[in-house]
Amino acid sequence: MTAQIIDGKAIAEQVRGEWKKRADALKAQGVLPGLAVIIVGDNPASKVYVRNKVRACHDVGLHSEVHELPADITEAMLLKQIQDLNANPDIHGILVQLPLPDHISDDKVLETIDVEKDVDGFHLYNLGALVAGNTVFPPCTPYGVQCLIEHTNIPIEGQNAVVVGRSNIVGKPMALMLLHKGATVSICTSKTRDLAFYTRLADILVVAVGRPGLITADMVKEGAAVLDVGINRTDEGKLVGDVDFESVKEKAGHITPVPGGVGPMTISMLVANTVLAAERLSGLGSGKLQDT
């Protein structure tokens, strides 16, 4: 079997177009949705992602601003910057790019962001809402994966889903979203004794680890949907995922490429959450993810 390649870039553009309509409706009523991105230090990969985020906001006609802060900024000064953005009526979404330098507590930073402006969905309140099944701002990457699955008409209910990776930003929320959609979910980690045993059970396999070539064809069930979240740069400067794309595409039913798979969807979901935040804060529009 040769897999259908899921065109994340095209689906991400389509999703962006739908949210542009909602942004335009807000703008017609005098509300310009605004996103503030804070980036601490100069990690080159983070800069690329932030640039992509700003470009996407621009494409949809949103306001965006980037606050570049030095790596040695104190935690107190960073928190003050977030509080100022919390109080700024022109800003509806706040995103602090991770990872942060070691002397700054991720938890403290994420808890300082106003829950109503938490477009990453990383605040404990929003994570709690996700656990309870009434999400306000779904974390962008796993929500992007869910949308790719749904756009491709891959069934979730009753299917075996396996998520490799248990981070708070990808693996854990991904597993919860699939659980809410009725999948039977397993979560694998670096401690899993026989990773291939689990991955071979998967009708839907989501991989978010950060290790190139981790998933090979022998670990994949014939016809499975394989969603590769991993982003790794090889020594030659090439961008690759966690899945051995060339071999796995001969066995899977569907597969996402890297680049051009999950990454562009993450960015579209950030646009979506920013428009959603602007709707909620202004009391205009539906304020709901799905407004149909």
Ligand SMILES: NC(=O)C1=CN([C@@H]2O[C@H](COP(=O)(O)OP(=O)(O)OC[C@H]3O[C@@H](n4cnc5c(N)ncnc54)[C@H](OP(=O)(O)O)[C@@H]3O)[C@@H](O)[C@H]2O)C=CC1
């Ligand atoms: N496309 C996109 O939009 C995004 C891509 N990414 C990419 O996704 C990848 C994962 O990111 P993130 O979740 O933040 O990473 P983390 O480093 O926070 O988590 C990695 C997870 O992988 C697990 N793991 C490590 N080695 C293995 C192994 N051999 N077998 C099974 N599990 C293993 C770890 O297990 P344990 O907990 O036991 O240590 C951990 O749970 C990265 O490549 C990142 O760049 C991230 C965010 C967005």
Ligand SMILES: Nc1nc(=O)c2c([nH]1)NC[C@@H]1CN(c3ccc(C(=O)N[C@@H](CCC(=O)O)C(=O)O)cc3)C=[N+]21
């Ligand atoms: N607070 C926070 N929120 C995040 O959402 C967040 C974060 N921190 N830290 C880092 C990760 C990583 N991440 C990506 C976003 C876009 C691409 C992306 O656009 N990828 C393109 C290619 C990009 C390239 O050329 O390097 C693609 O896969 O096609 C990738 C990765 C968001 N993250």
